[in-house]
Amino acid sequence: MTFDGFQTLAIHAGQEADAETGAVVVPIYQTSTYAQDGVGGLRGGYEYSRAANPTRDALEECLAALESGTRGFAFASGMAAEDTLLRTVAEPGSHVIIPGDAYGGTFRLFSKVLQRWGVSWDAVPQSDPDAVRAAVRPETVAVWAETPTNPLLNIGDIETLAGIAHDAGALLVVDNTFASPYLQQPIPHGADAVVHSTTKYLGGHSDVVGGALVVADPELGERLAFHQKSMGAIAGPFDAWLTLRGIKTLGVRMDRHCANAERVVDELTRHPGVTRVYYPGLPDHPGHKVAERQMRAFGGMVSFRLRDGEEAALRVCERARVFTLGESLGGVESLIEHPGRMTHASAAGSPLEVPDDLVRLSVGIESVEDLVADLLQALGD
Structure with a gap:
């Protein structure tokens, strides 16, 4: 059965009743490893919880559904999600355009961490499409948007920013933390990737720290899956479970x-x-x-x-x-x-x-x- 209503997706996407017990809530699979039926004989594809965990899988499926993306990823924090995405799409010599009033943690990531890795950036007011367009360089790999921005609540036109990014052969990444997928879905408006601090509205109860990425392109999803596994900043099973619980009432x-x-x-x-x-x-x-x-x-x-x-x-x-x-x-x-x-x-x-x-x-x-x-x-x- 398929369904499209947001609140129905929030409660059911990735969260089918347990086949063995009928439990209506996804269990917390608090395990690091999984028994194999012979060498390489994986049960359900699970071998080690850094690579995959059933509770995290449920959250990632739900996130993808809520943001109308092809694939979702759950991380230990919003900053871990941002860092993993950027190290997937950027390399030394790359350039990124960020908001002129970006979140302080995002600014710190670019100015204190990625800049040392050889990634340059320009901060421009993203409510001004001409300024964004003028900041594009041949080496620009992404336009990074927040809408609304933190803390001045400026608004970027997602469709317009997507057009600017795509004309330059770059990605549009939208930090959707302030709006949540209930109020805004950037991917149908042209965004390539959506970032969340799930600590905020998705979790909703100030009791868990987490982050998320949702992408439109399956190929980008495959690259991110490799980096998520390789870099390892994944959401633990209990954190994933708490976030799923919060999403139900989003x-x-x-x-x-x-x-x-x-x-x-x-x-x-x-x-x-x-x-x-x-x-x-x-x-x-x-x-x-x-x-x-x-x-x-x-x-x-x-x-x-x-x-x-x-x-x-x-x-x-x-x-x-x-x-x-x-x-x-x-x-x-x-x-x-x-x-x-x-x-x-x-x-x-x-x-x-x-x-x-x-x-x-x-x-x-x-x-x-x-x-x-x-x-x-x-x-x-």
Whole structure:
């Protein structure tokens, strides 16, 4: 039986009832190795859990289905997924275009790790297709997009970026962590590969660290499978199981994240101490029309700037009580952070440095009245 509804896929793709026991939840295959029926006689193709594990296989099949890709891969972290992809498609002398406000960890990977390996990069605003096109070089192997970006929530037009990348013989890679596959599926819009930190919305409960790749091209999938096995930064079986459990409620959670974020944004836009709110659901957001076209809704992430500068931003972060001061995002609980000193500290002093009066919210699924009241008291009302 085949099915197409997102929430049905989230619950059933790769997760058929166990043939022997009828268990409706995929078991945790907490094993490193597998008995063989003679030399090379593998049962179900399993020999060693770095190469394959039934729990991880279930997660990878589910991820591919949710992102409309041909193959999915689960990793120990989002950064492990990024590194494996880049070492698969790039080599010394290659060039990659990254967002002008990329996630700090992605920027660090390029500037501190891959640059030493001989991979060059340019950071350009990916909401500006002309700037992206102008940055392309003969050695460009990938355009790396985040949409929405972290933490300024800029929007890139996936179809346009795919056209630019493909005209140059390069790949379009989209970090879909902020949107999740429930709100946005880059592959049908032309992306070649999708990256996730599954720690965030896919896991959804702040209890597991993981990463994922989903690709459109089976040949790229074969190359990635080789590198995943060879480099070894795979998701363990319990982490894969926790992520699968989180995915089952992704759709209903995202509906609540989005609804709560819209209410929070409404309050922030009317507050005298706030000078700017970054949220693609706002009609005056520069990427609103593009986001409206390629997203189901506008997400649970909100950033804003304070009239009284960095000290005010730090004070809001410290005074919040329902919003927990912490890094990461996408969990059921609301988080607040100061990107300049926390998640994006690695970009300090670079062209990707974020404003020091910026606060980032991951709006959770608590009662929205409590979230609004907490923000207002933190802001001084």
